[in-house]
Amino acid sequence: MKNSLGKVILAGAGPGDPDLISVKALKCLQTADVILTDRLVSPILIEENAKKDAIVIYVGKQCSKGIHTPQEDINELMVKFALQNKLVLRLKGGDSCLFSNILDELEALVANNIRYEIIPGISAAFGAAAYTGIPLTARGFSRGVRFLTLYDLKNVTKNQWIDWSETEDTLVFYMSGQKLSTLTNYLLDNHINHNKGLAVVQQATTPNQKTQIFSFAALSKKNLPDFEYVPTLIIIGNVVNLHEQYNWFKESNTKDSYFDNHKTLYQDAV
Numbered sequence: 001m002k003n004s005l006g007k008v009i010l011a012g013a014g015p016g017d018p019d020l021i022s023v024k025a026l027k028c029l030q031t032a033d034v035i036l037t038d039r040l041v042s043p044i045l046i047e048e049n050a051k052k053d054a055i056v057i058y059v060g061k062q063c064s065k066g067i068h069t070p071q072e073d074i075n076e077l078m079v080k081f082a083l084q085n086k087l088v089l090r091l092k093g094g095d096s097c098l099f100s101n102i103l104d105e106l107e108a109l110v111a112n113n114i115r116y117e118i119i120p121g122i123s124a125a126f127g128a129a130a131y132t133g134i135p136l137t138a139r140g141f142s143r144g145v146r147f148l149t150l151y152d153l154k155n156v157t158k159n160q161w162i163d164w165s166e167t168e169d170t171l172v173f174y175m176s177g178q179k180l181s182t183l184t185n186y187l188l189d190n191h192i193n194h195n196k197g198l199a200v201v202q203q204a205t206t207p208n209q210k211t212q213i214f215s216f217a218a219l220s221k222k223n224l225p226d227f228e229y230v231p232t233l234i235i236i237g238n239v240v241n242l243h244e245q246y247n248w249f250k251e252s253n254t255k256d257s258y259f260d261n262h263k264t265l266y267q268d269a270v
Contacts, residue, residue: 006082008109009089012096012121013038016231016258017205018045020127025091025119032089034081036074039259040093040124040231042206055081071101075108082114095123099149099174123147125172128204128233132211133246136170141238144169150176150183165190170237177202177232184219187236192216197240201233208258209251213243228255 009028014020021029029035029049037046039060050056057077059069074090081088092100096118109116125147129136136145146169150156164171165187176183177200184198194217202210214224 005085007087007115007117008078008082008105009087009117009119010096010102010105011089011091011119012094012100012123013041013045013091014122015094015124015127015205016040016042016203016209017127017131018042018048020122020205021045022119022121025121028087028089028119029091031087033086034077034088035091036077036088037091038093041091043259046091071104075105078105079108079112079114082109083112092121093124094127095121098123098147124174124204124231124233125235128199128201128235131205131209131249132199132201132235132243133248134199134235134239134243135246136172136235136239138239138242141242142168142170145172146170147172147174148176149174150179153179153182161186161190165192168238170235170239173234173236176234177227178229180227180232180234181224183234184216184224188216188220194220195241196236196238197243199235199240199243200227201235202228202230203258204231204233206258207252208254208256209249210253210255211243211247211251213240228257230255230257231259 009032011025011028013025026049030051032054034055035046035050036057036059046056059074078088078090090105096102097120125136137143148171150173173183180200194215196216198214198216198219200212
């Protein structure tokens with residue numbers, strides 16, 4: 001198979017604030033013929049920077065609302081447009097390589113002999129940490145950080161729960177907001193240090209950011225409140241206790257969804 005003259009850019013757009021995209025990814029956004037965008041990419045970023053004749057296709061996933069673009073469809077769209085000699089930007093929320101299904105997309109591009117490039121982005125963990133004043137590592141608080149998900153909860157072993165409960169590393173859980181009560185109960189059952197804190201950061205770095213802080217001492221005596229079904233990141237560890245002193249970002253405390261309320265009328269994936 002001959003090389004296509006088209007090309008696919010796999011790029012991270014950052015965690016929500018449209019100003020947090022890299023200069024390199026922004027240049028690709030401004031020149032791309034086709035943009036395949038995730039749900040957690042700021043619509044404002046695309047509205048203000050995509051060229052007027054660009055084809056913008058929404059390929060987001062929001063399982064709580066039954067919105068789901070199969071990965072196979074995304075792969076087919078990338079290949080289809082690249083074979084038409086177009087510059088395709090696969091724009092992902094956060095970073096391009098962290099919890100992003102990038103391996104499936106790379107396999108499809110390589111199988112079809114399509115040129116590609118990967119551009120990193122600011123992950124939700126770094127955005128949430130910066131905008132809440134919670135350093136993920138800090139002398140005397142944490143020397144390491146782990147990026148985790150409870151997407152496949154049934155495969156978390158007893159030893160894993162013990163390790164997570166005992167480690168001094170900061171734990172950051174992606175895509176786990178709907179399993180938050182289960183997470184805290186398991187950690188408490190495995191004797192997590194009650195001096196550690198838990199931060200629930202919703203819609204990080206956007207005008208709708210909302211942060212709630214809990215201590216495990218308090219959680220051992222009462223249940224967590226209900227949370228809205230919006231993008232949620234969970235930070236656990238001693239570093240959470242720094243939030244009160246170093247928090248700088250003024251939050252609106254709204255329950256509205258930044259991403260849904262500002263969504264452009266993109267084309268849907270077909």
